[in-house]
Amino acid sequence: MTAALVLGPIPFNWPAEKWRDYHFRIADEADVDCVHVGEVVCAKRAPFVAPYLPDAMARLAAAGKEVVISTPALVGGERDAAALRELIADGGLLIEANDIGAARLLAGRDHAIGPLVNVYNEDTLAFLAARGAVRVCLPAELPAASLAAIAAAAPATVALETVVFGRLPLAISARCFHARAHGLHKDGCRYVCADDPDGLEVETVEGRPFLAVNGPQTLSHTFADMAGEMHALAECGIRRFRLGPHDCDMVAVAAVYRGVAAGSLAPDEAGARLRALLPGRAFANGFVHAVAGHRAVRAALQLAD
């Protein structure tokens, strides 16, 4: 399988030095083709890593990795919109739009569409492709039959991508749930999201793990692992596979997925290695199998309705 491996943007509020060191190590050691940077979740965090951004991007580029800038998931008031215009006006790098306003600002030049934009069908894909989208990472909740139908009709100019590893983004809000869990509000949040480098665990009233909150974002508690589905998805026409960064050895995680893509690592062995790298984590792949997203399914993908 010839597939590109992509590291998504860090969704969490990591200390700036940790953020920098992660990117340096990825640049030097990770076998990935493309790395996204950019604050997608909360505008209040962006100033902290800004001083380190140029060095991180330069090191990634020097190591032969393509750098893509991801735009925010939720653009609210005019201040957010102004920041978005500035971000997009800025550079010559490929930019990934995570809301449709960003896609409008990018129309007419090559750009990417992120998994937080609602591309649920081939008509939407064709419309965005006609305006310059050359890559589209499809939404996490889409089942394989939808991925296959979209891929079958996709213009040749568009490379399709899916998320295969990590906690999945399930929702975004104007409200900060991390602050709320601490009895605070967004305006006086004390940046409590920095306490939880993989998100804050959310359990049911019965003590069962369910979700994770990351500032105003809600994530799955389970980690997506679609190593077992990658070959079938590649046969459908998915050409890029995205890993969500977490507070673990992401170089080793990338090596697992590279091994599966290259055919040198069997999916079962990949699963065992991931579990060793992330002890105590639960893995799931339900969405792509058209069942509840928290489920772990061991079966062939259903590629048609």
Place this chain on the structure above:
Amino acid sequence: MTLQLVCPAGTPAALRASVDAGADAVYCGFRDETNARNFPGLNFTPAELAAGIAYAHARAAQVYVAVNTFARAGAAGAWRSAIDTAARLGADAVILADIGLLDYAARVHPTLRRHLSVQAGASHAEAIAFYVREFGVRRVVLPRVLTVGEIAALNRDIGVETEVFAFGGMCPMAEGRCAISSFATGESPNLSGACSPARHVRYERRGATMVVRVGEFAIDSVAAGAPAGYPTICKGRFAAQGRTLHLFEEPVSLNAADILPALARAGVSAIKIEGRQRGRAYVAAVVRNFRAMLDALDRGGEAGAAARALQSLAEGGAETEGAYRRGWR
């Protein structure tokens, strides 16, 4: 201040109740997954919609048809057909969220008025400009993520009508961008037209308490017999950071009755009452009170008794002005 009053019509009976109670417009959907209230026993057949449109038009009310889920890949026929039927039957507008369907409606039915559904989540001027310029959208239903001040600023920037939610159930998440329900159950607003669908809800009696379950997940545990709203996942109680709390939102209902003048000053064209899943009596009471308030405010009077009456209709008695006030965040 002339705010148009847009009211729910989950059934033909609710449509008549809304119109009779003073709705300027009603919104409804077909009995399938093409709309975001795809609940058992709700919605319209084409024949029922034709009758509903005749009833509303005879009383100077408009009918908007929501085709506001995202077309399933490889199967857009049902969604296109819903738009075609709305056009053929003389609906005053279609409410759409999906880019592919907006493109279809703009090409095939250019004279059919297009409103942008809240499910499109267009929360700022650039996003709205996309839908206005590409598809000629005439009105945008704003997602419930903006303060009144932000709405006012937005309305100064955009050359299109805005409609905002004024009463009823509310999402704490940006609408149309939430997969929590499908994570728990396999069905979500975007995939299936329903959040926390009833067929996945179970109530389990445990002695003096009742465990409320959506899919496999207990979303709350309440005293048996206590009144409770519909068990939407994000209104449940969860444990985080060592406490159990309504982490996302309390079981509250939105009530913007007290800020109608502020919304009008912010340049809003229409207010929307949520509740296509609610019964005829509830809908009639809410609409009647909003009609009275809007009429009183138009005459320069006070909302008074009508505003107080609405408080008793709020879900579980508790209400919020939600994202319209900054402190909600």
